[in-house]
Amino acid sequence: MPAWSYTAxxxxxxxxxxxxxxxxxxxxxxxxxxxxxxxGDPQENLPRSGIIRHDSHWRKSGVNRPGIKPGLPCxxxxxxxxxxxxxxxxxxxxxxxxxxxxxxxxxxxNPWEDAILWAVPKSRRTxxxxxxxxxxxxxxxxxxxxxxxxxxxxxxCGHYHKAGVLCPHCYEKIREETEAIQKKIQExxxxxxxxxxxxxxxxxxxxxxxxxxxxxxRVVEMAKPRPPWFSxxxxxxxxxxxxxxxxxxPSELA
Amino acid sequence: xxxxxxxKLVSQLRISVANRPRKLKNPDGPxxxxxxxxxxxxxxxxxxxxxxxxxxxxxxxxxxxxxxxxAVRHGDCHRTTMELADFWLLEKQLMHKLFKVLVxxxxxxxxxxxxxxxxxxxYPDKTRKRAVLELRGNPxxxxxxxxxxxxxxxxxxxxxxxxxxxxxxxxxxxADSLAPAEGHAPQPSEPSVVVEAPSTxxxxx
Numbered sequence: 268m269p270a271w272s273y274t275a276x277x278x279x280x281x282x283x284x285x286x287x288x289x290x291x292x293x294x295x296x297x298x299x300x301x302x303x304x305x306x307g308d309p310q311e312n313l314p315r316s317g318i319i320r321h322d323s324h325w326r327k328s329g330v331n332r333p334g335i336k337p338g339l340p341c342x343x344x345x346x347x348x349x350x351x352x353x354x355x356x357x358x359x360x361x362x363x364x365x366x367x368x369x370x371x372x373x374x375x376x377n378p379w380e381d382a383i384l385w386a387v388p389k390s391r392r393t394x395x396x397x398x399x400x401x402x403x404x405x406x407x408x409x410x411x412x413x414x415x416x417x418x419x420x421x422x423x424c425g426h427y428h429k430a431g432v433l434c435p436h437c438y439e440k441i442r443e444e445t446e447a448i449q450k451k452i453q454e455x456x457x458x459x460x461x462x463x464x465x466x467x468x469x470x471x472x473x474x475x476x477x478x479x480x481x482x483x484x485r486v487v488e489m490a491k492p493r494p495p496w497f498s499x500x501x502x503x504x505x506x507x508x509x510x511x512x513x514x515x516x517p518s519e520l521a
Numbered sequence: 522x523x524x525x526x527x528x529k530l531v532s533q534l535r536i537s538v539a540n541r542p543r544k545l546k547n548p549d550g551p552x553x554x555x556x557x558x559x560x561x562x563x564x565x566x567x568x569x570x571x572x573x574x575x576x577x578x579x580x581x582x583x584x585x586x587x588x589x590x591x592a593v594r595h596g597d598c599h600r601t602t603m604e605l606a607d608f609w610l611l612e613k614q615l616m617h618k619l620f621k622v623l624v625x626x627x628x629x630x631x632x633x634x635x636x637x638x639x640x641x642x643x644y645p646d647k648t649r650k651r652a653v654l655e656l657r658g659n660p661x662x663x664x665x666x667x668x669x670x671x672x673x674x675x676x677x678x679x680x681x682x683x684x685x686x687x688x689x690x691x692x693x694x695x696a697d698s699l700a701p702a703e704g705h706a707p708q709p710s711e712p713s714v715v716v717e718a719p720s721t722x723x724x725x726x
Contacts, residue, residue, distance in 0.1 A: 423666055433641050438653075441663075444662050445570055449570075461615075461622055464622055494662075
């Protein structure tokens with residue numbers, strides 16, 4: 268006995284002549300056409316109870332759909348008995364020849380009804396596979412360990428730093444000093460409005476100049492000696508005294 | 522169309538400002554974001570150098586530049602500018618600092634008023650990007666080193682001269698190789714150095 272008729276018996280289906288016209292797992296259009304011709308007028312010959320629906324070999328078995336018995340092997344000659352006719356758009360995918368098998372209304376139900384079941388993982392990814400994707404594997408997802416080429420040597424201290432970013436060693440030094448100066452300025456000025464440029468001096472520097480020198484400036488004195496790397500010259504435009512000569516440089520030389 | 526030229530209504534900022542503002546996640550929404558930026562701009566004007574997260578620093582920079590440029594352009598007798606300063610500066614004694622100290626400082630600037638650096642982060646801690654935002658002309662130790670005089674250092678002077686000499690020598694070599702071809706038809710130039718194939722025989726003892 269062919270496999271399909273056995274399946275029909277198992278499901279308590281009708282093994283009469285009508286079932287013989289059920290489409291088995293057909294792979295050729297020729298066979299399909301032959302079956303439809305035998306049936307005659309598709310609409311009238313459809314049985315009321317138990318429509319046998321062809322489930323194409325490429326449909327996933329075990330999918331939770333009404334009318335489908337789970338556990339059927341994939342690719343089998345799957346004959347399925349469903350209590351009520353349920354035409355879905357999937358039937359339409361199998362070609363217009365099968366359209367006649369739909370019972371009752373010829374209306375199409377919502378084509379997205381089963382969409383949630385289409386693209387789902389079949390089985391759990393093993394830890395080996397997960398690690399291969401994450402850390403790379405020559406045969407699978409190749410993630411090469413590459414050296415960092417964006418590291419430069421700081422010209423001031425000689426430590427390494429990322430290109431485009433401040434040198435951490437230098438910055439740490441400067442940050443500490445900046446915070447000390449900011450703290451001192453806050454202590455001295457508080458919330459009083461600042462109306463002049465603030466000049467920061469270290470130990471002994473205020474006394475080096477006469478008092479008139481500091482007249483129009485707001486001086487904040489630090490209680491410690493100047494750090495050797497923070498030269499006063501850095502903040503001055505020039506250390507040369509302004510010239511008082513009246514010589515004029517020749518212009519438009521040949 | 523008769524479109525008025527609006528490009529001169531506001532000063533051109535001397536920094537690049539992104540097309541879209543950053544949302545800067547805040548429990549109070551856009552109002553909270555603006556409040557946070559007000560605090561940042563106030564802190565920048567007050568302390569003149571601040572370290573903070575990159576995104577907020579970049580946002581605040583634009584607002585600070587705009588504030589200073591408006592103050593420089595219009596001065597303190599301009600109602601709109603005063604209202605702008607009143608909005609951004611939460612500590613009101615800084616209004617004096619802005620108009621009396623910063624405006625004279627930045628009066629003749631043709632460059633940006635602020636400097637923006639990427640602050641270092643400790644590897645391997647994957648922390649957020651940090652930045653340092655500072656006003657130019659601040660009294661603190663400088664974060665960048667002045668490289669404008671590097672060409673005048675003795676080793677660079679000597680190296681530059683050596684490079685010049687080498688180049689001139691190469692030019693004269695090329696000129697020499699071309700000179701014999703002037704009189705006759707151009708010939709394919711032969712390589713001046715003949716590379717010897719490595720000998721397979723061992724060297725004689």
